[in-house]
Amino acid sequence: MIIKVLKLIEQVYPKYLVLLVLIPVFVGYIINFDVSDKYGVFSNLLWIPIATIPYYLTKKNIFYQIIVIFYFIVGLLEITHWLLLKGPLSVASLLAISNTNFTEASEFVGVQSISLLLFLIPYTILFYLSLINIPQKYTSKYNYFLAVIILFIIGLFSIMPTTSEFLVKGTPQFTRVSYAYMSDYKKYSKAIESNQLKIVDAKLSSGNDEQLFVLIIGESASRNHMSLYNYKRETNPRLNKREDIIVFDNVVSPYSNTINSVMSMITESNVENNLPFYDAKDLIDVFSSIGFKTYWISNQPPLGWAENLISSIGSKTTSYEFVNTLSNSSYESDLKSSYDAKLFKPFAKVLKDDAPNKFIVLHLMGNHLLYTKRYPSDFDVFRSKNEKQQIIAEYDNSIFYNDYVIDNLLTIVKKNNLKKPQQSAKVIYLSDHGENVFDDEQDILGHHVIKTIPKANVEIPFLVWLSPSFITADSTKFNIIKSNIHKPFVSDDLFHAILDLSSIESPLLKKQRSLFHENFDDKRIRILSDGMDYDKK
Numbered sequence: 001m002i003i004k005v006l007k008l009i010e011q012v013y014p015k016y017l018v019l020l021v022l023i024p025v026f027v028g029y030i031i032n033f034d035v036s037d038k039y040g041v042f043s044n045l046l047w048i049p050i051a052t053i054p055y056y057l058t059k060k061n062i063f064y065q066i067i068v069i070f071y072f073i074v075g076l077l078e079i080t081h082w083l084l085l086k087g088p089l090s091v092a093s094l095l096a097i098s099n100t101n102f103t104e105a106s107e108f109v110g111v112q113s114i115s116l117l118l119f120l121i122p123y124t125i126l127f128y129l130s131l132i133n134i135p136q137k138y139t140s141k142y143n144y145f146l147a148v149i150i151l152f153i154i155g156l157f158s159i160m161p162t163t164s165e166f167l168v169k170g171t172p173q174f175t176r177v178s179y180a181y182m183s184d185y186k187k188y189s190k191a192i193e194s195n196q197l198k199i200v201d202a203k204l205s206s207g208n209d210e211q212l213f214v215l216i217i218g219e220s221a222s223r224n225h226m227s228l229y230n231y232k233r234e235t236n237p238r239l240n241k242r243e244d245i246i247v248f249d250n251v252v253s254p255y256s257n258t259i260n261s262v263m264s265m266i267t268e269s270n271v272e273n274n275l276p277f278y279d280a281k282d283l284i285d286v287f288s289s290i291g292f293k294t295y296w297i298s299n300q301p302p303l304g305w306a307e308n309l310i311s312s313i314g315s316k317t318t319s320y321e322f323v324n325t326l327s328n329s330s331y332e333s334d335l336k337s338s339y340d341a342k343l344f345k346p347f348a349k350v351l352k353d354d355a356p357n358k359f360i361v362l363h364l365m366g367n368h369l370l371y372t373k374r375y376p377s378d379f380d381v382f383r384s385k386n387e388k389q390q391i392i393a394e395y396d397n398s399i400f401y402n403d404y405v406i407d408n409l410l411t412i413v414k415k416n417n418l419k420k421p422q423q424s425a426k427v428i429y430l431s432d433h434g435e436n437v438f439d440d441e442q443d444i445l446g447h448h449v450i451k452t453i454p455k456a457n458v459e460i461p462f463l464v465w466l467s468p469s470f471i472t473a474d475s476t477k478f479n480i481i482k483s484n485i486h487k488p489f490v491s492d493d494l495f496h497a498i499l500d501l502s503s504i505e506s507p508l509l510k511k512q513r514s515l516f517h518e519n520f521d522d523k524r525i526r527i528l529s530d531g532m533d534y535d536k537k
């Protein structure tokens, strides 16, 4: 009996094939366990027996060999990707590779090729062994079929039954890459094709020649968890020390989700005019039309249902880069760590570009769920034994890390500005929307909306940094900006505030909508996207 079972296991899991399939997974675990597919062993063991069913049913060797060849090609690609790029093969990474300059890429491969060969030669030998060691058929094909199906059903029940979780936990990495390529990549390309640069009527007012504008878009950051806004925990030790930032404390987002919030910030669309995002002119259109070089550097995943529209704006810039290449879907990226410090290097690099006028957008992963994936272990400072309090502590750790990120980004700009003192530089940091971390009596976690938007979902941080050259050149403007820090503002009017701060003259600019203008209309009734007046909530 025992021998029979062992023989059946040997048939279900032929040893060379199992090694061929699992070695790429283990290579990932060794190189970077944190970003690798933790369910990789499980999901592959689930599918190997299914893949070999045709062979056992037909008893034709060719069906077995096809599977071996298929897994070998996939494994080869995955190992190569891990060794060269230190991350898993993903649709986001393939997209990044296709955007990379070919010479740069081939030089890079040249350096790494020895370590690659060390891995690939034994892997090829293993492929050969798998190809010639075709397992024998001990049991009847019906017994085999039954065993495999039972195994598969047990496997399915042991993971969460929802679709997106099954896609992540129950399928091998290459299935997810192929699926994302077939569905999301096409939608992504379509979004990019249909959003072309628009030339708009705009010009720079005279005497404003050398300009840098940096817009840092945060993610799910609630000002109610920032000590900069008097939160009880010291989550902003770095920003608190800075004397060169202007802190606005009465800004809300009109929406409680990323797509709508970001789109309403960077386009002329707002909840009052309700212009369709595709038709609305955006900041990239404006800055491109007045001759600025534009950049988009994002640590959010490039494609997915929640990302395509925003990426289509980013792709209109002169130069864009997505540094978060770990995932195949929005859902997957929520579960993986891609720390915002990844933005420092590419940001410092584009600042060195000698174009006289630049507009740069940095899109952070910020404080999005899962909070524990948003900060490295050095920033794990707040803890609690209570389960709910622990989640709040994790969110606060992510805010503490965000403090480090924003502070560093500002320092990068400041250092760059010291070398170019004549350059008028401005930075705005704000979050797309807030986050409810059990902040009210409704006891909600996240930023979803049930009926009406909780206040915590829209109360966002809003900071401004201005270069000394800007302050000395226009002290009147500087004083107006400072005097407006408590004024009520909705971030869907950011478009106007940025045009105003950049001294852009355009019929698109509605001065009464700019938080930085002396004629700013602070009487706007802040009706949010749920139709409710924020100030009466």
Ligand SMILES: [Zn+2]
Pocket: 219, 220, 257, 258, 259, 432, 433
């Ligand atoms: Zn968001």
